Each structure stands twice: as structure tokens, then as C-alpha cells.
Amino acid sequence: MTMVRHVMFAALAAFLIVSCGEDTASRDDVPPQRPLMVPRSNDAIYPQAGIRPEPTRTDRNYWTRVEWYRNPEDDLSGYRVRRWYEHTTADEAPIVADLAIGVDLIDQFVLFWIDRGEDQFGDPANLLAPNDQGLTRGYWWQVQAYDTAGNRSEWSDSVYFRMIYNPYNLNIAGTGDNTRLTWNYPIGGTGTYLSFYKIRVYSQWYGMDSLIWDHDLQLYAENNSVLVGSGGAFRPMTRDCTYVWQLNAVSYVASDTNDVALAGSAMYTTFTYKE
Structure with missing residues (x-):
């Protein structure tokens, strides 16, 4: 009987140790793949692909379309976008968009976001527009994927574009x-x-x-x-x-x-x- 009690006590102790430990089997700590930007097509190609000006009906609007390929992960949740201008670096770039799949982004093979030149707080600023002298600075964009567990990918390659005056x-x-x-x-x-x-x-x-x-x-x-x-x-x-x-x-x-x-x-x- 004493032997039986010892065996039962040892089994109970082992169960408590396992159940109180970290559940590493179900933890998701694998980040999504690095996003791949859509290469920019030549201006003669139609329809166009990659980063380019987004057509508007109002000449005061200066919008840029950013395109990338959807990640293959089943638990993909969304993307973050950062933007920075000439004479600054990516490390200084603010996050200008946090985009949920199926909410802010149509869930399809090629994803896109229209940058309307808002500031990092989402307020209208028309940052991509030339100034009164027609001078303008270019911008770079990168995207980063994240999944439902909050894991983030590496930032994509950067893409560059600069707006000039609208017709x-x-x-x-x-x-x-x-x-x-x-x-x-x-x-x-x-x-x-x-x-x-x-x-x-x-x-x-x-x-x-x-x-x-x-x-x-x-x-x-x-x-x-x-x-x-x-x-x-x-x-x-x-x-x-x-x-x-x-x-x-x-x-x-x-x-x-x-x-x-x-x-x-x-x-x-x-x-x-x-x-």
C-alpha cells in the first residue's frame, strides 16, 4: 500500500509540474514572411503595377498608390506602413497606416493602399504635394506584416516615388x-x-x-x-x-x-x- 501511495504521489507531482509549466507547444512565435513589394511597371504598360500616382478628380489632391503581394500565412492579420522623406532615414519613419486584412484591405493576391498624404496621426496634411514653387521631395514606403498572435515580419524593401504638379x-x-x-x-x-x-x-x-x-x-x-x-x-x-x-x-x-x-x-x- 505504501508503494502504491508513493507511485500516486510521484504521478501527481509530475502532472502539477507539467500543467504549471509554459505551454510551448501551442505558443505561436513564428513571424510572417517579409512582404514582397510589387515591382513598378513602365509608364507605357497598361494597366500599371507597383507604386504610382493615384488618379484623382481634384487637382489639389496628391495621392500615391503602394502595392505589395499578400503573404501566404493562414494567420495573417494585417500590415503596417511607414513612410519617410528625403534627408531622413527609415529608423526615423513614423507608422502612417495600420491596415487589417478584410477591413482596411481587400483580401486578394495584390494588396494596395492609397497614401493621401496624411500625417502620422491620420490628420489631413497633403504632405505629398509640391510646394507653391513646384518643388517637391520624394518619399519612401515600406510595409510590415503581422499575424493574429502579434508577431511582426521584417520590413519589406523600400519603394520610392515623388509627386509633381497635377494637370x-x-x-x-x-x-x-x-x-x-x-x-x-x-x-x-x-x-x-x-x-x-x-x-x-x-x-x-x-x-x-x-x-x-x-x-x-x-x-x-x-x-x-x-x-x-x-x-x-x-x-x-x-x-x-x-x-x-x-x-x-x-x-x-x-x-x-x-x-x-x-x-x-x-x-x-x-x-x-x-x-
């Missing part, structure tokens, strides 16, 4: 073969940096895959005009259908403060085609 006063005049696109651009001074325009027209109903017109154009004037279909790939438009006209200003000129020549801006408007 403005986008307008459509005329009908049929005489439909003309007009716009203004603030040419002049050291802050212009304009290399060329990229014009794209597509169906509002069918979306960006229904490209009607794709055209590169070099104009360096404050008042600009081009006849629809006058160059580049073009397909006929349908009467009384609504189309989107997207106008990108592209710059391959480095700024005064950084030797990375990657900059631009984008605007869009809609119009109904009339014959």
Missing part, C-alpha cells in the same frame, strides 16, 4: 471625330520636371480593361489640346456611352534633392461621347 481643368469639347481633350499645366520654373503625358480613355461601365485610347504625348504649354484618336492605339467609341479619361504627367527628371528620376501625377474625368 488641371480637364475638359472635353466637340462631338464625333472632332472630340477634343483640353487641359492646363503650370509650365515654367525649376519645379516643372515634366517629360511627357500619358493619355488613356476607357469605358466607365466595363472598367480599365476596356481600353479605348492609349497615347503618349509631348506638349510643354500651359494650355493644351489634343484630338481624340489622333495618335496611338485607338478603338471607336459608342454614342451616348460614358468614358473615363485619365491623364498622367510623367517625369524622368531627377529632383534637386535626389538623383532618383521617378515622379509623376495623375488626374481623371468622365464624359459622354456624342456624335
Whole structure:
């Protein structure tokens, strides 16, 4: 009987030791993989990919689209984004976005976030816009994944972009073969940096895959005009259908403060085609 008691006591002690110890088997301390940024496509490619200006309808808005590939982890919860500008370092960069999968981000293969130039507290600041002289500084972005246990990945590679002046006063005049696109651009001074325009027209109903017109154009004037279909790939438009006209200003000129020549801006408007 004494032997039985000793055995039972030893078994109970072993159980208490195991149950009071740390449950290492169920603990998740494995961080997600380092996120992979989507490489930026050439400006001639359509649809575009990677970091680029996000088209807006208001010329005061300067927005940048940041894209990366979704992590493969089943317990992925979201991403953090940090941004820093020229003459500073990543270590000084504030977190400008905390994005939950399925809430702030559409859960898909390529994820994206539109940086509207808000400050680190989420307040409107239009930080990405050029100043009154057209001078602008570029920014770098990185993303970091985190899972449901709170584990964080290493930061992704950084991507760079710089905004230049937006085109403005986008307008459509005329009908049929005489439909003309007009716009203004603030040419002049050291802050212009304009290399060329990229014009794209597509169906509002069918979306960006229904490209009607794709055209590169070099104009360096404050008042600009081009006849629809006058160059580049073009397909006929349908009467009384609504189309989107997207106008990108592209710059391959480095700024005064950084030797990375990657900059631009984008605007869009809609119009109904009339014959």
C-alpha cells in the first residue's frame, strides 16, 4: 500500500509540474514572411503595377498608390506602413497606416493602399504635394506584416516615388471625330520636371480593361489640346456611352534633392461621347 501511495504521489507531482509549466507547444512565435513589394511597371504598360500616382478628380489632391503581394500565412492579420522623406532615414519613419486584412484591405493576391498624404496621426496634411514653387521631395514606403498572435515580419524593401504638379481643368469639347481633350499645366520654373503625358480613355461601365485610347504625348504649354484618336492605339467609341479619361504627367527628371528620376501625377474625368 505504501508503494502504491508513493507511485500516486510521484504521478501527481509530475502532472502539477507539467500543467504549471509554459505551454510551448501551442505558443505561436513564428513571424510572417517579409512582404514582397510589387515591382513598378513602365509608364507605357497598361494597366500599371507597383507604386504610382493615384488618379484623382481634384487637382489639389496628391495621392500615391503602394502595392505589395499578400503573404501566404493562414494567420495573417494585417500590415503596417511607414513612410519617410528625403534627408531622413527609415529608423526615423513614423507608422502612417495600420491596415487589417478584410477591413482596411481587400483580401486578394495584390494588396494596395492609397497614401493621401496624411500625417502620422491620420490628420489631413497633403504632405505629398509640391510646394507653391513646384518643388517637391520624394518619399519612401515600406510595409510590415503581422499575424493574429502579434508577431511582426521584417520590413519589406523600400519603394520610392515623388509627386509633381497635377494637370488641371480637364475638359472635353466637340462631338464625333472632332472630340477634343483640353487641359492646363503650370509650365515654367525649376519645379516643372515634366517629360511627357500619358493619355488613356476607357469605358466607365466595363472598367480599365476596356481600353479605348492609349497615347503618349509631348506638349510643354500651359494650355493644351489634343484630338481624340489622333495618335496611338485607338478603338471607336459608342454614342451616348460614358468614358473615363485619365491623364498622367510623367517625369524622368531627377529632383534637386535626389538623383532618383521617378515622379509623376495623375488626374481623371468622365464624359459622354456624342456624335
